Amino acid sequence: xxxxTAVRAGSxxxxxxxxxxxxxxxxxxxxxxxxxxxxxxxxxxxPGPVIGMVLFLCLxxxxxxxxxxxxxxxxxxLNHLSLLFVPAGVGVMVLADDMKGQLLAISIAIIVSTxxxxxxxxxxxxxxxxxxxxxxTRLNAxxxxxx
Amino acid sequence: MKIGETSWxxxxxxGGSPLPALTATIGVYxxxxxxxxxxxxxxxxxxxxxxxxxxxxxxxxxxxxxxTYFEGARFIHFxxxxxxxxxxxxxxxxxxxxxxxxVPLLGGLVAGSATAAAAAIAITMxxxxxxxxxxxxxxxxxxxAIAMLVSAKIGGIPSLTAAMVIVTGISGAILGSFxxxxxxxxxxxxxxFAIGVAAHGIGTARAFQISEEAGAFAGLGMAMNGILSxxxxxxxxxxxxxxxxx
Numbered sequence: 504x505x506x507x508t509a510v511r512a513g514s515x516x517x518x519x520x521x522x523x524x525x526x527x528x529x530x531x532x533x534x535x536x537x538x539x540x541x542x543x544x545x546x547x548x549x550p551g552p553v554i555g556m557v558l559f560l561c562l563x564x565x566x567x568x569x570x571x572x573x574x575x576x577x578x579x580x581l582n583h584l585s586l587l588f589v590p591a592g593v594g595v596m597v598l599a600d601d602m603k604g605q606l607l608a609i610s611i612a613i614i615v616s617t618x619x620x621x622x623x624x625x626x627x628x629x630x631x632x633x634x635x636x637x638x639x640t641r642l643n644a645x646x647x648x649x650x
Numbered sequence: 651m652k653i654g655e656t657s658w659x660x661x662x663x664x665g666g667s668p669l670p671a672l673t674a675t676i677g678v679y680x681x682x683x684x685x686x687x688x689x690x691x692x693x694x695x696x697x698x699x700x701x702x703x704x705x706x707x708x709x710x711x712x713x714x715x716x717x718t719y720f721e722g723a724r725f726i727h728f729x730x731x732x733x734x735x736x737x738x739x740x741x742x743x744x745x746x747x748x749x750x751x752x753v754p755l756l757g758g759l760v761a762g763s764a765t766a767a768a769a770a771i772a773i774t775m776x777x778x779x780x781x782x783x784x785x786x787x788x789x790x791x792x793x794x795a796i797a798m799l800v801s802a803k804i805g806g807i808p809s810l811t812a813a814m815v816i817v818t819g820i821s822g823a824i825l826g827s828f829x830x831x832x833x834x835x836x837x838x839x840x841x842x843f844a845i846g847v848a849a850h851g852i853g854t855a856r857a858f859q860i861s862e863e864a865g866a867f868a869g870l871g872m873a874m875n876g877i878l879s880x881x882x883x884x885x886x887x888x889x890x891x892x893x894x895x896x
Contacts, residue, residue, distance in 0.1 A: 584854060
């Protein structure tokens with residue numbers, strides 16, 4: 504498999520899209536399986552797909568050509584990530600029925616805490632990043648250009 | 651229409667086959683995307699929120715219980731697994747940038763994650779919600795699978811947490827851009843990361859509408875907050891509650 508990906512790397516997307524689809528799905532599902540197995544046997548409180556994603560990321564660093572191979576299917580899944588949350592999301596109707604007395608408190612808590620969390624995360628990460636970049640430009644101006 | 655009549659209808663249409671639930675979910679999603687485009691891609695017209703509203707209406711009108719619907723729609727739900735694996739591809743592409751920005755991202759992660767949990771706990775306690783609700787809402791910014799595990803561990807109700815997680819994701823997806831705009835945060839990496847930390851997967855879906863860079867950083871924020879919370883909340887929440895009650 505490595506030879507064929509090496510040949511394709513850098514050139515146009517794979518000509519045979521159908522092979523790319525089945526292969527990509529096989530790769531994604533295989534990593535999900537491995538992740539689930541690790542989660543199951545080590546009992547870490549992290550879902551299998553998250554473990555699989557980290558492992559896949561490691562493989563991509565080792566074999567960057569593979570990224571091109573799974574590009575089409577990955578993009579398709581991620582472009583419609585919203586759709587995948589709909590079935591679980593409809594479950595909110597059960598919450599609304601069960602929690603009538605507390606709905607206002609819960610809604611306020613969720614909305615306010617989410618706004619605060621976005622603001623704090625962005626301000627802290629943004630400030631630290633700006634500081635880091637200032638430091639880098641001071642230390643070695645030419646190197647920081649490549650980022 | 652009589653109740654008996656509608657549940658009979660629901661039985662025929664939804665009962666045995668996943669086909670109606672799948673068709674309805676994808677059909678409604680296409681309508682939601684169309685509304686999103688008509689609304690000039692405003693984050694207010696969030697496709698997840700619109701789809702959910704339309705489907706809840708459909709289920710109520712047809713007298714279909716949620717469990718029956720989910721039985722069919724779980725095939726779409728299943729694809730979340732491969733989609734999370736697929737996140738490795740945009741993350742891989744942002745790797746050089748990511749490596750350089752690790753410390754700032756960790757800082758933002760800890761601050762954002764702590765704020766989400768602390769604010770949700772404080773507000774529900776101030777509004778005199780029972781302890782179960784407080785425990786259920788603590789992991790609300792964490793991706794659903796991890797949040798439900800954490801919720802069970804700290805004395806919450808996992809299904810209640812799942813619903814709160816979804817509402818959090820939708821709030822973050824709708825309000826994120828406005829909040830970041832008000833704060834004049836313009837960098838896509840920071841915008842995406844903050845939305846991912848606070849609003850997990852639904853936020854990540856929204857961040858991919860901003861740019862691929864924002865999406866990749868949102869996915870990273872989601873994964874990092876999931877891993878951090880999985881280890882910290884089960885220890886931190888009981889400690890906090892013990893300290894507050896003493």
